[in-house]
Amino acid sequence: MSLTDATHDPALQSWVASANTADTDFPIQNLPYGRFRVRGSGEPWRIGVAIGDQVLDLRLALDALAWPAELMALLQPLAQGDLNALMARPPAERHGLRAALSQALSAGDDRAPELAGCLVPQANAELTLPCRIGDYTDFYTGIHHATTVGKLFRPDNPLLPNYKWVPIGYHGRASSIIPSGQGFRRPIGQTLAPGASEPTVGPVRRLDYELELAIFVAQANALGEPVTMAEAEAHVFGLGLFNDWSARDVQAWEYQPLGPFLSKSFASTVSPWIVTLEALAPFRAAFERPAGDPQPLPYLDSVANRAQGAIDIQLEVWLQSAAMRAQGLAPQRLSRSNFRDAYWTLAQLVAHHTMNGCNLQSGDLLGTGTLSGPQPDQAGSLLELTAGGKQPITLASGETRTFLEDGDTVTLRAVCERPGARRIGFGACSATVQQAMA
Template sequence: MVQRLDETHDPARRSWVDSANGHFDFPVQNLPLGVFLRGDEPRIGCAIGDHMLDLSAAAGLLDPAWQRALSQPVLNDWLAHSPGDDRALRRRLSALLSDPAQRAAVEPHLVKQADVAMHLPVRIGDYTDFYVGIHHATNIGRQFRPDQPLMPNYKYVPIGYHGRASSVRVSGAPVIRPNGQRKRPDETEPSYGPARRLDYELELGLWIGRGNALGEPVPIGEAAQHIAGYCLLNDWSARDLQAWEYQPLGPFLAKNFLTSVSPWMVTSDALLPFRSAIPERPAGDPAPLPYLDDADDRATGALAITIEASLATAAMRAARTAPHRLSHGEADAAMYWSAAQIVAHHSSNGCNLSPGDLIGTGTLSTANDDGRGSLMEISQGGATPLTLSNGEVRSFLEDGDELILSAWCEAPGAVRIGFGTCSGIVMPAPAT
């Protein structure tokens, strides 16, 4: 069912929180949810400009039926609520933060974002990473299989693998370079030590809201209603460890040492003004199988999200120079499979998804060189090192490098909203 815009999306709506008006990420039209630390206590909040509204403290201004879920240290209980409750909460928050008559009651519960630390927004039960970025899959495949970059199944089935939920961390957590087995082509045997080819992957994350029972697949026509919201995701990758270990089973230690997510969950309702038709598949490509095909998804399943990755080396930060932009592109141009198709396929064998499960899209690269979403692509596996804006050179990430992901949505007749950032600084590997 296609949802319609309402007063919360009105571009003329302004907030009495001054910093929200014209804010590049968090105007009153966004209202993403997250979890912050007040002292040592995690609390659910809603971003508004440079502030956040403490929803536990403001519970008396909300529906009493929501109080228990919104007073938890994570969003899982709230995500189990119906999409109708999601929309009702959004409408209530929008009214509270835009009506000057509500200011006296609401303002005491505002907290400056700069004064608190963010926390993982959910307790993640399971994490799955997909591979729906067709240009990334083609670029990587071409390095190993020039005559057949894509495997024969790619255009029939959304490819994914199960990641490690225990090592997902919120933006800002240190990126400790992993140790592992690696083997250069000219070496006869592997050695154990720090990864030499540490990389990032520019992705979107999907947060699952309502789940499904084991053995009961989510139909494609209902799949979008099971996505509570979106975030940025960086599936850090040790390419040399991966090259040695991935055959025959796939990613393992090269991926599970860390996955970073941005702290704010931009809700599916907030993204309604930025939905559009899924780009048509190239002539000759197979049509999706019936269980992955839906008219509403074809009409509104794409999201106009601009995604960007930047690199700030230790020298750049010391000199206070701007980060070097590595890539810039549009998510809808990068995804061969839609978010709804990902969820429908994930559950198609009866797999049960649960509130708070995390799903990554896989690296989102565009067709042009400016939109490559990993250093493996940008440097062509190290064959063409990149010269940064300050003259430093990189093929892969070095200790002290900070990788920063950002994303935002823009469309005619809508107010720009953003995702915040997802960042991490690379730290040296533990001594072996």
């Protein structure tokens, strides 16, 4: 079944000139949603759509045109900064708004003069969390990450017996999810040094990033009502970039027997734009398990998921130290990977999360877990890149890193590219490590 329509036409152009450049993350084929206000204005937040280097202010657009009544009902909460209201609507209504915005922004549309006054340069926009995130679950879908990390601790048995049967996850803390661009303090924690008999408390030494995607929940499901594989993607609004910062030394000391706690809850950074699931339709791929691996249990399997459950998203991690900034050195790319290598699909994560009757809410965030590839230079964390801190990497400034230092800025990026489709991107997900509180 084809998931594409006229909004994905690679020949489609916009009257917003910057949306037609080859290197933009935000051509008219993308149209991601975010929450913003004019920088320094102190105005209420409202929802905008990224188009080229501009933001279409949906508060202004609501008044600029005579929208049909059904679209007015969708735009009104967006004008007030409430993206969750749209996320909760049925897929057909979300699709209708996307199609209407695409048409209004298309080259030659006679409404361009009115909407041109509704554009805000992204350089003048202050961005925040794209929606209200009520709850957060982090999964562990990156089998190459799981295997590499497992080898560090269990060389003879890196993957635990359940990994290939059940999507592993844990309940995270939504209150410490922060928007891209906001720095965070190095956490303080309890750790046990190698060879020590008693733990100590102090700033963590093994601070790490994790390259992930954020999955934003669309429609809610009622408590006690599982979501089937056939229904699961209707409950996904879209994707963003997600950096689940990790204190590896705290994690090693605390994770048994209940898993991550303070090693993860101090900060997680999410990108400001949600790329809708519809925009990703041209980049679908078949979902296939490696030969010899068990096939998913029936509640995690469907014909549609096998045919097009995977998504081809190229991911990158960049690092710039304080010394690099001082020397005028550009950020340095540390790794590249692809979401296609994930062991579980979006639909499988939603179906599994709700199989016991757990009720997801509109705006909930599901992290994919660290997305690494099979090659050493495709690692999505420093824990992997440096073999647990044993093999430092060298930066362009001559500095070395095993784990993050104060002043380091980590930026995640992602793009989708495929012949016959327009390249789309996710923007940046970036944050700087600050000194621990005294």
